[in-house]
Amino acid sequence: MFSPPPEGIAFPDWAYKPESSPGSRQIQLWHFILELLQKEEYQGVIAWQGDYGEFVIKDPDEVARLWGIRKCKPHMNYDKLSRALRYYYNKRILHKTKGKRFTYKFNFSKVVLVNYPLLDMAIPPGKIAQAPLS
DNA sequence: TTCGGAATTG
DNA sequence: CAATTCCGAA
Numbered sequence: 001m002f003s004p005p006p007e008g009i010a011f012p013d014w015a016y017k018p019e020s021s022p023g024s025r026q027i028q029l030w031h032f033i034l035e036l037l038q039k040e041e042y043q044g045v046i047a048w049q050g051d052y053g054e055f056v057i058k059d060p061d062e063v064a065r066l067w068g069i070r071k072c073k074p075h076m077n078y079d080k081l082s083r084a085l086r087y088y089y090n091k092r093i094l095h096k097t098k099g100k101r102f103t104y105k106f107n108f109s110k111v112v113l114v115n116y117p118l119l120d121m122a123i124p125p126g127k128i129a130q131a132p133l134s
Numbered sequence: 135t136t137c138g139g140a141a142t143t144g
Numbered sequence: 145c146a147a148t149t150c151c152g153a154a
Binding site: 026028029071073075076079080083084087091 | 146147148149150
C-alpha cells in the first residue's frame with residue numbers, strides 16, 4: 001500500500017509558532033516550511049522524506065511562490081529561498097541532506113529551544129542567568 | 135545543484 | 145536580526 005505518514009515526524013504542538021505578541025517578528029522561513037509540511041495538500045510540493053525531520057521539496061518553484069505570497073515577495077524563487085535556508089545551517093536550525101536533490105533536514109533540538117525559551121524560566125532569586133544565544 | 139559573500143531592507 | 149537580492153564558484 002501507500003506508505004502511511006511516519007508518525008514520528010508529525011508535529012505535536014511545540015513546532016507551532018508561539019505567534020505574535022504585538023510587535024513580534026514575522027513568520028520565519030522554517031515556520032512556514034513546517035506549516036506546509038503539516039498539510040497534506042502540500043505533499044505535491046513538499047513532504048517528509050523518511051528520517052526524523054528530513055523533508056524533500058518536490059516543487060521548489062511552488063514552495064517559493066507560496067512563500068513569496070506569504071511575504072509579499074512576488075519575485076521569490078527557490079534560489080533565493082534556499083539562500084535563506086543556507087543561512088540556517090549556521091544557526092543550527094536546518095541542515096542539508098547531501099546526495100539527494102532538494103532534501104533538507106530539520107534540527108529539532110534547536111527548534112524546540114527556539115520555540116520555547118520560556119520553558120527555562122527557573123531563575124533563582126538574586127541570580128539572573130543569561131544564555132548567550134544567537 | 136548547491137554553497138556562500140556582499141549589499142540592502144524592514 | 146532575519147530575509148531579500150545579485151551573482152560568481154565548485
